[in-house]
Amino acid sequence: GEQVEQRPPHLSVREGDSAVITCTYTDPNSYYFFWYKQEPGASLQLLMKVFSSTEINEGQGFTVLLNKKDKQLSLNLTAAHPGDSAAYFCAVRDPNTGNYKYVFGAGTRLKVIA
Amino acid sequence: DTTVKQNPRYKLARVGKPVNLICSQTMNHDTMYWYQKKPNQAPKLLLFYYDKILNREADTFEKFQSSRPNNSFCSLYIGSAGLEYSAMYLCASSRGPRPQYFGPGTRLLVL
Numbered sequence: 001g002e003q004v005e006q007r008p009p010h011l012s013v014r015e016g017d018s019a020v021i022t023c024t025y026t027d028p029n030s031y032y033f034f035w036y037k038q039e040p041g042a043s044l045q046l047l048m049k050v051f052s053s054t055e056i057n058e059g060q061g062f063t064v065l066l067n068k069k070d071k072q073l074s075l076n077l078t079a080a081h082p083g084d085s086a087a088y089f090c091a092v093r094d095p096n097t098g099n100y101k102y103v104f105g106a107g108t109r110l111k112v113i114a
Numbered sequence: 115d116t117t118v119k120q121n122p123r124y125k126l127a128r129v130g131k132p133v134n135l136i137c138s139q140t141m142n143h144d145t146m147y148w149y150q151k152k153p154n155q156a157p158k159l160l161l162f163y164y165d166k167i168l169n170r171e172a173d174t175f176e177k178f179q180s181s182r183p184n185n186s187f188c189s190l191y192i193g194s195a196g197l198e199y200s201a202m203y204l205c206a207s208s209r210g211p212r213p214q215y216f217g218p219g220t221r222l223l224v225l
Contacts (some may be wrong), residue, residue: 009154034213043118044157044204044216089157100145100164102214104156 002027002094006105014113019077021108023090026071032093033073034102035064039086047075047088080112117141118217120205125222127199133192135220137205146188147214148180149204157204163188195224 003026013019023033031052036044048064050057050073057064061084063076073092077084087109091102121136137146145164149157161170163182170178177199179191192199200223206214 004156006156032211036216041218043218044206046213046215049213100147100162100169100208101159104158106154106156 001096002030002092002103004090004092004103004105006090006108008108009106010109010111012111012113013080015081016079019080019084019110019112021075021088021090021110023073023092023105024071025073025092025103027092027095028068028071029095030071030092031095033066034091034093035073035075036089036091037086038089038107044089077110080110082112082114085110085112118205118207118215120203120217120220122220123218125220127192127195127222127224129196129224130194133195133199133222133224135190135203135205135222137188137190137207137217138186139207139215139217140186141207141209141215142185143207143209143215144185145208145210146182147206147208148178148188148190149206150174151202151204151219160190195222197224200224 006023033050035047037047038044055066065074087107089107090105094101118139127133147162148160151157182188202219204219205217208214
């Protein structure tokens, strides 16, 4: 089945710097991807959903890139601020098991230093 | 309101004792999920309810039970807790293929 590797597990950047988190998946048929953000003590919050038909997705202060050739999904925070400090998880909908199964990465703990 | 609620937020259990965790949502979602998350690991799907139909993952089939008495509530039941069950348990819900919304989790510690 689908497997997802997320890197790096920990990331520390200074305020205003960029931060890049990458997930590599294995199944070339995967087509639906997600990024979640989890602040301490809080729920996983959906940051962005990505369909494979769109390779560049822009949100508020971040960009998500999908490289289907290399089977990589990346989250790029363009100018990080302390409020971005959180754990970030990518998820891939497993194409072999219907709509229900997400395969998650192990997460990246991002710390933005003021 | 996209809130998924979980009770309790923290649970202390003794080895060999049962554990029951509760999840609720008021979004009229047809599917509810339970995940187990251990430190520095990815959330792992344990089971899910699509409407009234329970689906359990093959590798956790015998370890966890669940019930969904109505559309809004779903429980996760451990009949006899072992030390390896210590983890964060996340509940999520969704409407069909739309994204899953997560609760804050229940941190279970088994001693």
